[in-house]
Amino acid sequence: MRLQDLFGQEIAKEQLRRSLLEERISHAYLFSGPPGVGKKTAALAWAQALNCLSPVGGDACDACPACRKVANRTHPDVLHIVPEGESIHLEQVREVRRRVLYQPYEGQRLVVILSDGDRLTPEAANALLKSLEEPAPWAVFVLVSDRPQDLLPTIRSRCQPVNFRPLPRQVIASFLKDRGISEEQAGFLASLAGGSLARAEKLQADETARRALLARWQQAWRGSLLERLSLARELANRETEIALGAFLVWLRDLWVWQETGSRDLLRNPDLVTYLPGRMLSHAELGALRRCLVRAWQRLAQNAQKQLLWEEVLLGWPSASNGEGRSSSGNSGRCPVSQSR
Numbered sequence: 001m002r003l004q005d006l007f008g009q010e011i012a013k014e015q016l017r018r019s020l021l022e023e024r025i026s027h028a029y030l031f032s033g034p035p036g037v038g039k040k041t042a043a044l045a046w047a048q049a050l051n052c053l054s055p056v057g058g059d060a061c062d063a064c065p066a067c068r069k070v071a072n073r074t075h076p077d078v079l080h081i082v083p084e085g086e087s088i089h090l091e092q093v094r095e096v097r098r099r100v101l102y103q104p105y106e107g108q109r110l111v112v113i114l115s116d117g118d119r120l121t122p123e124a125a126n127a128l129l130k131s132l133e134e135p136a137p138w139a140v141f142v143l144v145s146d147r148p149q150d151l152l153p154t155i156r157s158r159c160q161p162v163n164f165r166p167l168p169r170q171v172i173a174s175f176l177k178d179r180g181i182s183e184e185q186a187g188f189l190a191s192l193a194g195g196s197l198a199r200a201e202k203l204q205a206d207e208t209a210r211r212a213l214l215a216r217w218q219q220a221w222r223g224s225l226l227e228r229l230s231l232a233r234e235l236a237n238r239e240t241e242i243a244l245g246a247f248l249v250w251l252r253d254l255w256v257w258q259e260t261g262s263r264d265l266l267r268n269p270d271l272v273t274y275l276p277g278r279m280l281s282h283a284e285l286g287a288l289r290r291c292l293v294r295a296w297q298r299l300a301q302n303a304q305k306q307l308l309w310e311e312v313l314l315g316w317p318s319a320s321n322g323e324g325r326s327s328s329g330n331s332g333r334c335p336v337s338q339s340r
């Protein structure tokens with residue numbers, strides 16, 4: 001990846017590009033900023049630019065053999081140091097120090113990327129400090145940190161700071177739209193992401209799973225007894241809290257939608273398509289809610305999951321009037337609520 005392919009962070013990218021163009025490469029950088037805004041990706045892009053065989057405008061070409069090797073993490077002169085367990089340990093830094101004694105094998109510079117650089121043990125930090133105090137002319141250290149305040153001040157002062165900021169909402173929305181998310185949904189997720197692309201990706205993954213769940217639910221809701229039993233079996237293998245939570249939000253939206261007809265008041269305005277095609281009575285809505293709340297309580301009591309979901313799903317009214325369960329005269333009452 002090239003620096004220019006990184007989302008947002010124009011100031012940081014410009015700072016790095018300019019230093020390569022002007023051949024003012026520092027022996028150590030500190031990439032700091034909140035989590036999930038592109039620091040690690042930028043560190044890799046910077047390592048690529050530093051070793052690219054035909055850089056363009058202070059950035060990597062992304063095509064030469066060196067670029068391919070850095071991108072594939074097989075370049076012998078780009079070292080990736082990550083915490084082993086909770087910390088980066090002394091032995092890891094000692095190994096780096098041994099390697100730094102030798103010139104690059106095939107690149108122009110030996111780039112050492114320390115992810116989560118704030119997680120150096122005190123001994124490892126002191127060992128690293130020695131490398132920063134007596135820098136090998138071919139070595140470039142890139143410390144990446146969400147919490148630069150946890151680094152030794154003496155380490156911080158020897159690094160050129162490169163600051164990464166929370167990404168603007170529209171940048172995140174644009175990233176999500178490029179991934180095929182609708183404009184409305186991308187805007188909604190971006191507003192929840194708090195400037196972090198990583199968080200937006202996590203929200204998107206959760207969202208995709210939730211939509212698949214609701215689509216499947218809608219299918220069973222409109223389908224036969226057998227389809228509901230089949231869904232209960234599927235749900236028994238999922239994270240029950242997440243599935244129950246998704247159904248509770250769905251029910252809340254259904255209720256609000258029926259009462260107001262306003263998309264603006266829905267938690268998931270684009271999920272209107274998953275709502276049933278008919279109006280449910282207050283009694284039915286109340287019974288649905290009691291089913292879910294009761295299931296929640298039963299979950300806390302370690303109820304058998306498939307049984308729990310069968311109790312919920314078999315008692316729910318049918319999506320359409322006069323069909324399925326509702327024709328049996330049991331509409332809107334789950335077996336659990338009857339027993340209360």
Ligand SMILES: [Zn+2]
Nearest residue numbers: 052061064067
């Ligand atoms: Zn290249």
